[in-house]
Amino acid sequence: MDILEHIQELYPTLTKKQKTIADYLIANPEEISYITLAQLSQQTRSSELTLLRFCQKLGCSTFVGLKEQFRDYTQKMIRIASSSTYFVPELEAGKAPERERMLLEICSQEVSAFSEFISDLPMDTILAASDKIRRSNRIFIFAHDISKVPGEFLKLRLLILYYNVILIDLSDLEQTQKTLRKLTEGDLVILFSFPRYYFPIGNIAKKASESGVPILTITDSDASPAACHSDLLLICPTSTEMFYNSMTIPIAMLNILASCLVIDSISPSERQNFINTLSS
Incomplete structure (x- = not known):
């Protein structure tokens, strides 16, 4: 269970103020890896003591511990977003003319895109x-x-x-x-x-x-x-x-x-x- 799932599971047991903090964390998960306790206090209009108690409610003894859990969550999302960055076309092995045709088509597309780019340089x-x-x-x-x-x-x-x-x-x-x-x-x-x-x-x-x-x-x-x-x-x-x-x-x-x-x-x-x- 990642940190967002854990927060959502505990959400019904949270106080009104803690739900405000939880809402902010859920809406801005990528930010928590980089934010300071003072900045989070300002963003959620909560005292630093209230935030530390909230961390303990989640099972984190310190704010750094909470940030580490959000860092783990961020790394997981990075891995998901960094999966396969190419498309495999349907092509029977050994068909050289078809391979050549596809490569020439790719070259043509590159030339066309580059020409358009050069003609409209900012x-x-x-x-x-x-x-x-x-x-x-x-x-x-x-x-x-x-x-x-x-x-x-x-x-x-x-x-x-x-x-x-x-x-x-x-x-x-x-x-x-x-x-x-x-x-x-x-x-x-x-x-x-x-x-x-x-x-x-x-x-x-x-x-x-x-x-x-x-x-x-x-x-x-x-x-x-x-x-x-x-x-x-x-x-x-x-x-x-x-x-x-x-x-x-x-x-x-x-x-x-x-x-x-x-x-x-x-x-x-x-x-x-x-x-x-x-x-x-």
Whole structure:
């Protein structure tokens, strides 16, 4: 039995105030892994003592114990959301012409999607994103699962350009929580979010936003969970008939963004010599 099931089982025995707390936990399960006792007290308009007694009611001796149970719940939801990320087409083995036809069709779809992307590049947003990166003292890239591929790619590009950049693996809940707590003025958060969306990503974006730092989200849709808390969105369509996410367009977007940073950062007289070093 997970923590939400346990709360729901005990719900009829709770006091009115405890039900208010329970309602908040049930409605915001992904948030509890990252929240402090003082913050939960403010959100539920309950004293810290009342919250500690509520924890004991659930069988947790401390608030940390409650957070650990919610962390376990979050990890379970992450595993569920991270299951199979590809579709297996119906195809009889050994039929080479059919395989070739399917591969050519996939290539055609990639070319079509890329052409549409290039023809409608969000230049204003790319320029604004470049400005945010250049003005930042520290850059924190948050990514998970398939999103770590473009996340690592962007990190390497920014390191070449001598930016102070750190990649945070969102599956490490403790490191994610520590990083969110230490965000300060001059920092920039870059979130990667592609289907299937990482379960707590909306709450992580919300927490980063509450710290006051700017947020750049690179995602497949303006309806993705992190989008509403972001200052800038770079939209990269990723869906194909074979995979939930093709990285063709996200990687292209990052190359364009990195190119913009080179143009902005290097004097014209040194620009070509510097560009020649990027392949290394």
